[in-house]
Amino acid sequence: MDWLDSIPSAFLQKDLDGLWARQKVISDNMANIETPGYKEKNISFENQLKSKIDSIDGSGNVPDEINGIEDTKPLMTENTRETYRADNSGVDLEQQMVSMARTSLNYSYSLQTMGDYFTRLKAAITGSSK
Amino acid sequence: MAFLHSLDISGSGLTASRLRMDLISENIANAETTRTEHGGPYCRKMAVYQCADTNGSFRSMLDSQTAKSSGNMPLNGVKVSSIEEDKAPFPVEYDPSNPDADARGYVQKPNVDLIKETTDMMAVTRAYNANMTAFDSVKDMAAKAIEIGK
Numbered sequence: 001m002d003w004l005d006s007i008p009s010a011f012l013q014k015d016l017d018g019l020w021a022r023q024k025v026i027s028d029n030m031a032n033i034e035t036p037g038y039k040e041k042n043i044s045f046e047n048q049l050k051s052k053i054d055s056i057d058g059s060g061n062v063p064d065e066i067n068g069i070e071d072t073k074p075l076m077t078e079n080t081r082e083t084y085r086a087d088n089s090g091v092d093l094e095q096q097m098v099s100m101a102r103t104s105l106n107y108s109y110s111l112q113t114m115g116d117y118f119t120r121l122k123a124a125i126t127g128s129s130k
Numbered sequence: 131m132a133f134l135h136s137l138d139i140s141g142s143g144l145t146a147s148r149l150r151m152d153l154i155s156e157n158i159a160n161a162e163t164t165r166t167e168h169g170g171p172y173c174r175k176m177a178v179y180q181c182a183d184t185n186g187s188f189r190s191m192l193d194s195q196t197a198k199s200s201g202n203m204p205l206n207g208v209k210v211s212s213i214e215e216d217k218a219p220f221p222v223e224y225d226p227s228n229p230d231a232d233a234r235g236y237v238q239k240p241n242v243d244l245i246k247e248t249t250d251m252m253a254v255t256r257a258y259n260a261n262m263t264a265f266d267s268v269k270d271m272a273a274k275a276i277e278i279g280k
Contacts, residue, residue: 016275023271024136024205027264031143031207033257034150035179041205093260104267111274118279 004121007062010069011049012114018045019107021074026100029091036087040096045074135205136268142182142207143261149210150177150254154247161242164230171230172240174216182206216241 022043032038052069082090153175163172218241226235 020136020271023268024139027136027139027143027261027268028205028207030257030260030264031139031146032179032181033143033260034146034253035181035208038181093256097260097263100264100267104271107271108274111278114278115280 005063005066007056007065007069009114009117010066011053012110012117014045014049014069014072015110016107016114018043018049018074019103019110021045021076022103023100023107025076026096026103029096030093033091033093034089036089039090040079040082040092042077042079043074044077045072048072048075134268134272137265139205139207140261140265140268142209144258144265146177146179146208146210147254147258147261151251151258153177153213154251154254157242158244158247161240161244161247163240164228164237171220171238172242173220174218174240174242176214176216177210178212178214180209180211182209 022045025041025043029038029040049069049072052072055068056065079090082092084090084092157174160172166172220238220241222236223239224235225231225237228237231237
């Protein structure tokens, strides 16, 4: 185990990966907004991470927990039910815009948390927060 | 490059919108053209959009199916698969003085509907803007990710 690896940083890393994947899917949905028959794609990863968080109670050893976190994968689903146009296209532009703004903010938030984590680590190494 | 592949996806949307806009411009420019290389009036052109995930080949189908189960996503945005001609009949107009009029004095006009082209143009503009917003968003996220640990 690398000494920099820890459970919080593994979670943050997975969170950032998942959000990035979601942004990518949103880009794809938007690129295909005029494609007949295209169906909106979604990414879900929060639930997998949440169940990992719930399962960690401090009794297991850290490298195994980290490996467990790293094994979670974002899941891509296709929303085949909704149809918004006569040509069978299923992309809701407004909803995608909202989702995009949310993903982008969430990403910044997680990056900030990651930055803070490294700042604390730096403080522990140097003995000062500067 | 895998990291900034999202930008390519938005880029494909921008390219497709641009091409569609070009076709609309051409349609409008030729709204009164009664003589073309192939004879007959100008025929309205349309772009056919296709999701670029799979192009129907065995390889791409296999990739998309195996990728779905392993969590990797073959997202490639959109592409214009072909440019088709509108099959709508040409409207005829009685104008015996027109050099392209037939023996009875009727002229075949292009099947371009200016109102249809204008609404299409608005839809394309909207799609272009949406892709641009997605592009900017990904760019901002990537720029922030570089700042990690600073």
